[in-house]
Amino acid sequence: MLDLVQLRSFLAVQQTGSFTRAAESLGLGQSTVSQHIQRLEGALGRRLIFRDTHRVSLTPDGEVLAGHARAMLSIDAQVFGLFAENKLRGQLRLGVSEDFATSRLTAVLEDFIRAYPSVDLQLTVALSGVLYQMQDSGEIDLVFAKRRLGDQRGRLVYREPLIWLARDPQQLADPSTPVPLIAFPPPSITRNIALEALNANRIPWRIVCTCSSLSGLTAAARAGMGVLVQPRSMAPAGLKEIAPGVLPPLEDVEFVLVPRIGADEALVTALSNEIFSKVGGNLEIA
Structure with missing residues (x-):
């Protein structure tokens, strides 16, 4: 068998x-x-x-x-x-951050759709800040995205370090040259963390590429245009982590699940459990 x-x-x-x-x-x-x-x-x-x-x-x-x-x-x-004892039906609008969508989202969606074929699942992929804005306006039922340390929004799935990435880290050897930064547009969390770290250490920088798509940012980084910041487990192939001490350390980010007040609790719980089973642990939503 x-x-x-x-x-x-x-x-x-x-x-x-x-x-x-x-x-x-x-x-x-x-x-x-x-x-x-x-x-x-x-x-x-x-x-x-x-x-x-x-x-x-x-x-x-x-x-x-x-x-x-x-x-x-x-x-x-x-x-x-x-x-299934509880055959779920209805509509669920899911918002997922751009970086997670390019890594482990496929397995989550595939298994959820198989298990709950009667659920109308609608997906939005965007920056974490944009997703939170859309949820506040009632456009998204469940957000899986990043938050900064100290932010109490949502329920923690896992915490991850941010790292500096480049095609050739040796090109950053000259400290007098502004750091060429490849970044998401505002209100990107990773962009804000990177700029705060550089400014706090009085390191000059310049934005050489802005794109709301991770594939676009990755293409620019692989071409050698500059430095990209990403969660360590989501580092795109073809880029190398810059050694500690070359650029200032970055604070960690947390990936969280944030349900909309008033969203269908059964649908939110089913999809949240699927996400936790793939990337976190066991989830029990009150």
């Missing part, structure tokens, strides 16, 4: 083209995903994934399995929804 957990890891590798990205999307360790694939290949007696130092791709047997795996997981979700 095939293991659905192993099949889910197999499809994540197929979709992302990487064991590392698959593990991140599932909220698992890379070694765990590798074990799932090895056990699946052992159970079937076939090699399913071709991997070398340059790429990861499906073998012909893997291509055959992929279609059946998607069908099996779909049936599993349908059966779960059919026999």
